[in-house]
Amino acid sequence: MRRAAIYCRISQDRAGAGLGVARQEADCRALVERRGWQVADVYPDNDVSAYSGSPRPAWQRLLSDIEAGTVDAIVCWHVDRLTRSPRELEDVIDLADRRGIELATVTGEIDLGTPTGRLIARMLGAAARHEAEHKAERQKRQRRQSAEAGNVSGGGMRPYGYADDRITIIGEEAEVIREAARRVLAGESLTSVCRDFEKRDIRTPAGRHWLPTTLRRLLASARISGRREHTPRSSFQTTRPLLGEIVADAVWPAIITPVDSDRLRALLNDPARDYRRQAATGRTYLLSGILRCGKCGHRMNGRPRSGVPRYVCPNVPGSGSCGGVATNAHHTNIHIRDMLLTALDSPALAQRIRHDSGDDDNLAELVRADEELLEELAEAWAAREITRKEWMAARAPIDLRLNNNRAALASLSRTSPLITFIGTMQQMLTRWDAMNTSQQRAIVAATVHRITVAPAKPRWDPDRFTIDWIA
Ligand SMILES: [Zn+2]
Numbered sequence: 265m266r267r268a269a270i271y272c273r274i275s276q277d278r279a280g281a282g283l284g285v286a287r288q289e290a291d292c293r294a295l296v297e298r299r300g301w302q303v304a305d306v307y308p309d310n311d312v313s314a315y316s317g318s319p320r321p322a323w324q325r326l327l328s329d330i331e332a333g334t335v336d337a338i339v340c341w342h343v344d345r346l347t348r349s350p351r352e353l354e355d356v357i358d359l360a361d362r363r364g365i366e367l368a369t370v371t372g373e374i375d376l377g378t379p380t381g382r383l384i385a386r387m388l389g390a391a392a393r394h395e396a397e398h399k400a401e402r403q404k405r406q407r408r409q410s411a412e413a414g415n416v417s418g419g420g421m422r423p424y425g426y427a428d429d430r431i432t433i434i435g436e437e438a439e440v441i442r443e444a445a446r447r448v449l450a451g452e453s454l455t456s457v458c459r460d461f462e463k464r465d466i467r468t469p470a471g472r473h474w475l476p477t478t479l480r481r482l483l484a485s486a487r488i489s490g491r492r493e494h495t496p497r498s499s500f501q502t503t504r505p506l507l508g509e510i511v512a513d514a515v516w517p518a519i520i521t522p523v524d525s526d527r528l529r530a531l532l533n534d535p536a537r538d539y540r541r542q543a544a545t546g547r548t549y550l551l552s553g554i555l556r557c558g559k560c561g562h563r564m565n566g567r568p569r570s571g572v573p574r575y576v577c578p579n580v581p582g583s584g585s586c587g588g589v590a591t592n593a594h595h596t597n598i599h600i601r602d603m604l605l606t607a608l609d610s611p612a613l614a615q616r617i618r619h620d621s622g623d624d625d626n627l628a629e630l631v632r633a634d635e636e637l638l639e640e641l642a643e644a645w646a647a648r649e650i651t652r653k654e655w656m657a658a659r660a661p662i663d664l665r666l667n668n669n670r671a672a673l674a675s676l677s678r679t680s681p682l683i684t685f686i687g688t689m690q691q692m693l694t695r696w697d698a699m700n701t702s703q704q705r706a707i708v709a710a711t712v713h714r715i716t717v718a719p720a721k722p723r724w725d726p727d728r729f730t731i732d733w734i735a
Contacts, residue, residue: 267304344392489525490518
């Protein structure tokens with residue numbers, strides 16, 4: 265009996281056969297059964313950027329299983345799910361020749377053993393590639409055109425200051441925006457404005473308290489000055505940049521003047537200001553919050569004295585902190601780095617980290633597959649293919665599994681920054697120096713629970729530091 269590998273791929277090119285991975289798998293399983301084969305394994309890849317060349321772990325696993333001889337056939341939904349480029353298709357054809365692999369697709373029979381079958385596969389692959397490229401180009405153009413027309417855009421939460429139609433101004437909120445703009449332009453910090461808003465119980469559209477980051481985005485958005493901003497998708501990966509390009513006057517009215525908006529945008533996007541802001545809140549301090557006061561146990565924060573960066577037990581009335589311990593930040597950072605790298609240099613710890621993180625990829629795949637499944641269910645409900653009751657019933661077990669897997673993934677992800685970090689002492693030192701503070705913090709957080717700092721002695725004393733390692 266032929267052992268069939270089911271290969272599924274989620275991608276953004278939802279044209280035509282853009283199906284969720286669950287649907288692809290179900291259809292493929294049915295095909296395997298019709299053929300009288302047996303399922304060897306399912307290989308799901310999440311590949312949101314169809315032709316970007318991002319890695320496909322399941323695909324790599326499939327190729328190595330074929331080489332190892334544990335798979336005799338590949339089943340997929342359509343040829344365009346299987347390969348992303350003509351070169352990859354040639355790899356498959358080559359494998360079919362050498363290993364006698366059969367290929368079956370839900371959308372039609374393709375015999376890679378014959379010249380005609382190969383021609384068809386190549387044509388289908390080329391057509392899919394053309395369509396995806398064409399579609400990406402079209403979408404980019406549409407977003408740009410819509411932005412230039414000053415149209416209302418976006419789903420989700422309404423923007424602060426405007427009603428759900430995204431056009432009508434909410435007077436009370438508009439006043440808050442004008443006040444915040446005035447205060448920040450006058451030199452007040454975002455943190456200070458947010459603190460005041462919290463006291464007055466002024467909240468975001470989502471009902472949360474204002475954070476400096478959310479207030480910064482609000483004040484820097486061209487929207488509140490009645491202008492339309494466009495940020496090309498290609499210009500960012502995960503975090504949307506603060507400023508886009510202002511492309512048009514919008515259809516909605518302004519709350520602040522374009523002049524004030526331009527000043528705010530320049531001010532809030534100034535990297536020097538950013539640095540000062542972070543320094544003030546201790547974010548540039550590698551170990552703030554990780555160090556604990558040896559007298560009272562309170563978290564220590566970064567705070568300079570006479571321009572010298574230090575970690576201190578904060579003396580905040582009512583917080584239970586004693587204010588009695590401080591240490592030089594620079595020396596402490598170097599000392600802790602050395603302790604950390606020495607510990608990570610031990611083969612036993614490195615071994616444990618590799619072992620712990622082994623299931624990372626697999627879990628991430630499961631989570632993504634379930635998210636896709638939920639999305640499909642929602643789509644099915646929206647298209648009235650299922651009732652609301654059926655939708656809810658189907659969701660429950662997926663939600664449960666998803667939550668469990670997410671929790672497991674979160675606990676594994678804690679050690680994952682270490683995977684690419686550990687190496688020889690010299691390698692780790694080089695990597696460490698190339699990292700920014702937040703990346704270094706991730707390494708520290710993956711390695712230690714906390715570091716207790718004993719009260720000061722007259723000289724620099726490394727024995728003041730007691731490290732509580734993550735087992
Ligand atoms: Zn203390």
